[in-house]
Amino acid sequence: MDYHDKTKNELIKQIEYMTQRMTELETKHKKAEEAVSKAYLYLEKGLSNAPDGVFLIDKQGIFIYVNPTFLKMIGYEEKDVVGKTIQEIVPKIVPPGSAKIIQERAKKRLETNEPIIGAEVELLNKKGGTRLVTYSASEIRDEQGDVIGEVVFLRDITECKRVEEVLRESEKKYRTLYESNLDGIIFTDTDGNIMDANDSLSNMLGFTKAEIRQLSYQALTPPEWTESDQAQVEQISVQGYIKSQEKEYFRKDGTRVPIELSAWAIKNEIGKSIGIWGIVRDITERKQMEEELILKDLVFESSVAANSTADINGDINHCNLAFLKIWGYDKKEEVLGRPIADFFMNKEETEPILQSVNTTGQWQGEFLAKKKDGSTFISRGYATVVKNETGKMIGYQSANLDITDQIQAEEELKKTLEDLKCSNNELEQFAYVASHDLQEPLRMVASYTQLLEQRYKDKLDNDAKDFINFAVDGANRMQRLINDLLIYSRLSTRNEPLKITDCHSALGQALANLNKVLQESHALVTNDDLPSIWADETQFVLLFQNLIANAIKFKDDGRPRIHISTEEKDSEWVFSIRDNGLGIEPEFKDRIFIIFQRLHSRDKYPGTGIGLAICKKIVERHGGKIWFDSVPGKGSTFLFTIPKKGEIS
Secondary structure, three states: OOHHHHHHHHHHHHHHHHHHHHHHHHHHHHHHHHHHHHHHHHHHHHHHOOOOEEEEEEOOOEEEEEOHHHHHHHOOOHHHOOOOEHHHHHHHHOOHHHHHHHHHHHHHHHHHOOOEEEEEEEEEOOOOOEEEEEEEEEEEEOOOOOEEEEEEEEEEOHHHHHHHHHHHHHHHHHHHHHHHOOOEEEEEOOOOEEEEEOHHHHHHHOOOHHHHOOOEHHHHOOHHHHHHHHHHHHHHHHHOEEEEEEEEEEOOOOOEEEEEEEEEEEEOOOOOEEEEEEEEEEOHHHHHHHHHHHHHHHHHHHOOOEEEEEOOOOEEEEEOHHHHHHHOOOOHHHOOOOEHHHHEOOHHHHHHHHHHHHHHOEEEEEEEEEOOOOOEEEEEEEEEEEEOOOOOEEEEEEEEEEOHHHHHHHHHHHHHHHHHHHHHHHHHHHHHHHHHHHHHHHHHHHHHHHHHHHHHOOOOOHHHHHHHHHHHHHHHHHHHHHHHHHHHHHHHHOOOOOEEEEHHHHHHHHHHHOHHHHHHHOOEEEEOOOOEEEEOHHHHHHHHHHHHHHHHHOOOOOOOEEEEEEEEOOOEEEEEEEEOOOOOOHHHOOOOOOOOOOOOOOOOOOOOOOHHHHHHHHHHHOOOOEEEEEEOOOEEEEEEEEEOOOOOO
16 A cells, blocks of 8 residues: 555544544534523523522623513513613613612622622512512623623512511510500510519519519419419410419518419410410409408498398398398398388388489488388488499498387487476576575574574573574575575576686686685785686686685695696696695595585585585586696695687586
């Protein structure tokens, strides 16, 4: 084979090889194209069904692909977008504010080569609506790393934002309700540690919110409630809640507050319990009201009065045991539901009584009541309207007493008073007779006895003269006694109305009446400033006169010194008359103001024994009291009170 043939054969082999390689490459390329085509088909189908909007732009900013979701967002067709530039499309689908955000993010991406992720922008719809979307974009590079385009994803978050706003508003409302709720609200974990509490609970227990979050509900609970609490926690774990459990919580200061607790389990998404929340209500006021109701019911039931209540129709719906006893019934069932009129002897009397209660809100008076056995008694009743919290009338309440015996006693007392009045009239008539008819014979006895002494004094021996003196002295003492008794009896029957009385004037009249006695005894009477009081001036003169005369009578060997003073109290004046006389032994304190009681013999200290009894009666008539302080041998102080404004007793 020559050179040329050899070269030709080599060339043929080379061509065959090249042809084979070309065939292999063509087959491989064809498979690659099919793979790329298939991948592109998958990518296109995937993007077409994607829930997010997607579009592709080349490096000149021309839209080369848009998926259906994006087109739906903006309301345009594919032909309106593909092939158009960013500058043509963006002003149609993005408002100025959002366009500015996109421009700022794009500028930052160019500077940092980082993709844009999650920028919130508004998207305009061709029909005029707007949607809120998150805008994410990244560059597309070739194998050499050169930028050949950009892919953009748009996620519609309009509904999410609406839900977020609803949740935010809901959270705001919840927080407002949580913090403004008048009841306490508490959250604990499964171990009982307090995670949160509102202001109402903090204020109720006296803790700050920071302090209460450091506690557990066990720390707030008194020991005797521990077992009950454990049972409640178990109940919550089983049925998910407890309602209206009464217990107590400790306040910060250690005192207790009664509460009503309702609690519910807090569960996560899979139903696992992660804590407990509860509503805590302070029931202090309710407990007090319950105790008051118990007390009122106890008073109602235990009262000696016949207590009952009736509805607005006048039918009895409650009564106590005293009601049964007074009306003669055995059981409440015999009374309840019956009209009030059934318990009156004359049923027609109930109508004006109910009218009075309905008009004025109350009634009181007497009526003839009928017992179960038909017998009667006189009842003194008191009835009022019962209203609820809103002021609406809901019934009546009444209290009654059997006053039959009282009425009989009053009738007997009235008769006794009439008899006494007649007796007093007779006594007054006797006093008049005594002051005139009895004193005249006494004057005659004294006068004729003295005439016997004058005419026959030379013929009478000493015994006869003594007898005459005894007779005259006895007549004079009898006359003084009658006069004092008249004064004592007239203190109640003949007196003047109380009026403003100047005590200086009354004292001056008393001293004028005692002028002779004062001169004979050389007595010194002094006084402080005295008030004007509400008194019977004539009797007050007599009061001063008797007390001063008494002090002069029972003097020691020295000069009588008497001082009168007063002390003002809240509602009365306290008068004191102090002397330097003999004084009074303590054992005589209960006798000294009793009529006819004498502490000394008549020979040494003459008198009738009525003076201090008169003083006591005058003071008591003015609404005061009288007593004395004394030290034997050093004098006495008589004290009495006079109300600042009194009435005749």
